[in-house]
Each structure stands twice: as structure tokens, then as C-alpha cells.
Amino acid sequence: MNKPFQTVTQNIVWQCPWYAVRQDKLLLPDGSHGVYNTIMKGPAVWVVPVTPSGDIVLIHHYRYTVDDWCYELPAGGVKPGQRLEEAAREELREEVGGVAGHLVYLGQFYTANGICDEVGHFFLATDVVLGEPTPEPGEVMTIHRKPITEALDMARRGQITDAPSLMVLLLCEPHLRQLIP
Amino acid sequence: MNKPFQTVTQNIVWQCPWYAVRQDKLLLPDGSHGVYNTIMKGPAVWVVPVTPSGDIVLIHHYRYTVDDWCYELPAGGVKPGQRLEEAAREELREEVGGVAGHLVYLGQFYTANGICDEVGHFFLATDVVLGEPTPEPGEVMTIHRKPITEALDMARRGQITDAPSLMVLLLCEPHLRQLIP
Numbered sequence: 001m002n003k004p005f006q007t008v009t010q011n012i013v014w015q016c017p018w019y020a021v022r023q024d025k026l027l028l029p030d031g032s033h034g035v036y037n038t039i040m041k042g043p044a045v046w047v048v049p050v051t052p053s054g055d056i057v058l059i060h061h062y063r064y065t066v067d068d069w070c071y072e073l074p075a076g077g078v079k080p081g082q083r084l085e086e087a088a089r090e091e092l093r094e095e096v097g098g099v100a101g102h103l104v105y106l107g108q109f110y111t112a113n114g115i116c117d118e119v120g121h122f123f124l125a126t127d128v129v130l131g132e133p134t135p136e137p138g139e140v141m142t143i144h145r146k147p148i149t150e151a152l153d154m155a156r157r158g159q160i161t162d163a164p165s166l167m168v169l170l171l172c173e174p175h176l177r178q179l180i181p
Numbered sequence: 182m183n184k185p186f187q188t189v190t191q192n193i194v195w196q197c198p199w200y201a202v203r204q205d206k207l208l209l210p211d212g213s214h215g216v217y218n219t220i221m222k223g224p225a226v227w228v229v230p231v232t233p234s235g236d237i238v239l240i241h242h243y244r245y246t247v248d249d250w251c252y253e254l255p256a257g258g259v260k261p262g263q264r265l266e267e268a269a270r271e272e273l274r275e276e277v278g279g280v281a282g283h284l285v286y287l288g289q290f291y292t293a294n295g296i297c298d299e300v301g302h303f304f305l306a307t308d309v310v311l312g313e314p315t316p317e318p319g320e321v322m323t324i325h326r327k328p329i330t331e332a333l334d335m336a337r338r339g340q341i342t343d344a345p346s347l348m349v350l351l352l353c354e355p356h357l358r359q360l361i362p
Contacts, residue, residue, distance in 0.1 A: 003243075005243075016218050021195060021202070026245070028318045028319055034318065036246075039246075039296070062186075066294050107339045109344045112297065112345075115220070117247055137213050138209055138215050140210060163290045163292050164293075166290065166348055166352075167347050
């Protein structure tokens with residue numbers, strides 16, 4: 001399908017090391033003029049790590065934006081020039097000290113398409129062996145192993161509140177049920 | 182659990198009619214100083230509309246941020262002073278011209294807790310009667326009725342790429358399966 005808006009001008013109006021805001025002036029389909037501000041963030045990856053004994057590895061992460069602790073999957077931005085699989089292995093290693101025996105790409109989604117260009121890609125990591133994580137000073141988190149059925153129950157019961165992590169877990173459910181020992 | 186970061190200063194560094202960026206200087210747990218930028222957006226609502234004949238009403242929405250057409254649920258921000266249920270009924274009316282016989286609150290989530298304070302609240306709307314939508318000039322969308330099983334299949338097959346819409350549909354699946362005629 002075609003692009004219904006015509007872009008007239010584009011300017012970066014604010015930026016920080018993690019994202020930029022691009023302001024576009026548009027010609028709308030009804031002939032009027034509009035403005036759209038896009039948070040430019042680039043792609044990111046989410047990983048469902050499953051250990052050889054059938055546990056899902058979750059992070060309990062303090063999120064300053066919402067002043068709350070959230071159960072999440074290992075996730076993070078893809079660096080310029082980095083392949084998606086490399087980014088997935090890097091987040092797994094940094095956030096939970098994990099090394100995956102197998103890593104399978106399962107799909108993509110838009111995190112917040114009303115305001116942000118981020119494309120999320122998700123992976124199932126199996127035969128994950130855990131080691132020492134290396135979080136950054138601003139990443140405050142603890143690591144939790146949960147049996148697959150318990151992690152899925154947490155998702156269904158509202159105990160996982162981070163939307164992309166929750167969505168990825170539910171989408172992976174058919175794969176995960178096959179990994180229950 | 183306690184708040185591990187101490188806020189030193191807070192300033193709005195950029196804003197537009199839809200959101201603002203607040204920059205906080207922080208004292209991190211290791212004693213070092215950090216900066217956190219939060220996109221301040223306030224709460225939003227997502228609605229799963231089901232007609233008396235058991236169709237889910239989806240929007241096919243052009244999203245300028247990602248230059249793509251996305252199947253989505255009716256959704257939008259909660260205005261200051263507005264109750265969540267009022268916001269849900271308003272989005273239903275504006276985006277698909279819908280009026281719900283019953284509206285049930287089902288839960289909440291964080292849309293993008295790494296960068297944004299948005300709390301998403303989701304509702305199941307049943308006995309939805311469709312009328313004339315009243316989208317804004319920048320909202321380019323078409324409306325699609327899909328039988329419940331088809332909408333859930335679209336979600337599982339990667340045809341719904343908007344993360345919150347997809348997540349809400351999957352979370353509502355047990356309720357939706359009871360509404361299949």
C-alpha cells in the first residue's frame with residue numbers, strides 16, 4: 001500500500017546518546033499541513049533464554065521511567081553494524097552471563113509505533129548456560145530462573161508488566177511447551 | 182523494594198503537544214553520577230472490541246514512524262482528568278465508530294519502560310455496535326472485522342506487528358475463546 005503522507009522537511013530537534021527526536025513537516029491526505037515527531041532509536045532484540053533443565057531466565061529490573069521493578073527478558077539495542085544474532089548473544093551475555101547452545105530467530109514487531117521507529121526482533125535461546133553477568137552501573141537487576149510453566153503463568157497473571165517481554169513470551173508459548181522436561 | 186537511584190535534578194529538556202522529555206541527573210548505586218531521559222506521556226488505553234456476532238474489530242493503520250501499515254486495536258492517550266473507562270469509550274467511538282454494550286477492565290502494562298513512562302490499560306468491549314468513525318486528519322486507517330479465531334491466528338502468524346495490540350489480544354485469548362459463537 002502507498003504512503004499517504006508527503007514529507008516536506010525533516011530535522012533532528014533533540015538528541016541524547018540513546019535516541020534522537022526527528023521532527024517532520026508533512027502534507028496530510030486532506031491537503032492540510034501536519035507535524036510528526038519520531039523518536040529515532042533503531043532496532044533492538046529480545047531473547048527468551050531457556051536452560052538445559054527447562055528454566056526460563058528472567059531479569060527483575062528496576063526501571064527508573066516508571067519507578068518500578070519489572071520482570072523482563074534480556075533485551076537491548078542493536079549497535080550500528082552489528083548483526084541481530086550478535087546483539088542477541090551480547091545481551092544474553094551481559095545481562096545474565098548466558099551462553100546459548102542454540103539461537104533461533106522468531107520474528108519482529110514494532111515496540112511503540114505511535115511515537116518511535118524501534119523494530120524489535122526476538123529470539124529463542126536454548127541450552128543456555130549461565131555465568132557471571134556484567135551489567136552497566138545504571139542497570140540494576142537480579143536474575144531469576146523460573147520453570148517454563150511458572151513463567152507462562154506469571155505472564156498470564158499480570159506479573160510480567162513489560163509489554164515486549166510479555167508479548168514475546170506469549171508468542172513463544174508453543175515452542176516453550178515443547179521444551180518442558 | 183526500594184528505589185536504587187537518587188534523583189538530584191529534574192528538567193524538561195524538550196516537549197511537543199504529545200509528550201515531553203524530562204532529563205534527570207541521578208546518583209547511581211555505585212556512587213557515580215548518571216543521566217536518565219524519560220519520555221513523559223502519561224497513561225493510554227487499548228480496547229479489544231467484539232461485535233454481537235463474534236467479530237473482533239481491527240484497525241489497519243498507517244504509521245508514519247515506521248512507514249508501514251499495521252493491524253491494531255483501537256487505542257489512545259488518556260486526557261488529563263479523564264477516567265480510564267471514558268478514554269476507552271472515546272477511542273472506540275472515534276476510531277471505529279463503536280459503542281460497547283459491556284466494557285471490562287482487564288489489566289495494565291508498561292509500553293516501553295526503558296525510555297517512556299507510559300502505562301497502558303486494556304479493556305474487553307463486548308456487544309460492540311459499529312457506526313461512523315471520526316478520525317483526525319493525521320489518522321489514516323481502515324476498519325476490519327475478523328472472526329475471533331482468524332484474529333488470533335493473525336496474531337500468532339506475525340500479521341499483527343504492533344506490540345501492545347498483539348500482547349493485549351494474546352492476553353485476552355481465554356476471554357475471547359468464550360465469545361466464539
